[in-house]
Amino acid sequence: MEKHVVVIYPHPDDESFGAAGSVSKFREQGVPVTYLCGTLGEMGRNMGSPAFANRESLPEIRKKELINACNVLDMDLKMLGYRDKTLEFEDRGEVAEHLKQILEEIQPSLVITHYPDHAVHPDHNALGAAAIEAVRLMDSEKRPVVWTQAISNNYLEVLGKPDIINDITDYFEKKMEAIFCHASQAAGVLGQFKQADKLESEVQEEIKRRFSTEHFYTWNFEE
């Protein structure tokens, strides 16, 4: 059993879309989970549907949504205070050192983050790379295992089959509950599944199919 799991993603809602099922499974086993959330998604373009946020009110709204989602998933939350869209321009070493300090304090057995260069959003790629660097900088005997998540369209062809495939069918409802905490974002993101030729029920099926497993690649630190 894991001792403590730390999830490192840059945006409020990455945790719910990316790892809510796995987090729920760990929490059911009594494993503590902490989310290190990089930014407040200040530059998001989804403003709710219909829109209820604006560029200036969005950060505080997303902060509340994040806190609610973490309550639903019963995990601790630490906000890292970076700004949306800027993570790749921060000094990689400084971000890694920042993360390393937190990891040394928590001493997790497992870290979940994005797979650098296969995570589409520049913030995902940059924070994933910094998280891996942070773990690499730790004493090798104290290093947690790192699960990395790829979401690019071609990751299966390039990286092969992920070695961690978590069936989260039992936690699907919980995952959707966490996703819908992010009211300003959920409709916009889920709307990507909508296509003119699909019936509403088919869209639901597609979402259920896509969100019933969570895939990760265990990072190899061997040189």
Next chain:
Amino acid sequence: MKPIESEKVQQVLDDFTNKNVYVHLETTNGAYASHFNEKAYNVGAYIRNANVVFNQAKLVGDGKVYRAGLKMEMGWIYAEGLTDWEMYEGTKLLLAGHDREGRLMVSLEISETPFNY
């Protein structure tokens, strides 16, 4: 935000004229544009808390979609596709254009005090 009321917005723009103001100017089509459509391009730009003075400001449009041009001593600030406005916290003018799903595409904001960063 609410649909732009051009006379009211023009009045606010006039009130900012010849004052030291902070500007947020942004356009985006999202970080996932080419992820969901391989024929699309990811394009975006923003500048936050640019500290400027403009001596002339005009809002022009067809009653629904507007352009704004702010004339400075050396240069211009320009935004196209503005549909909505709001006075945020009573003092900050927010102008934005949203697509049919309500997603922000362009934003021009002006304030006498800096925007949170």
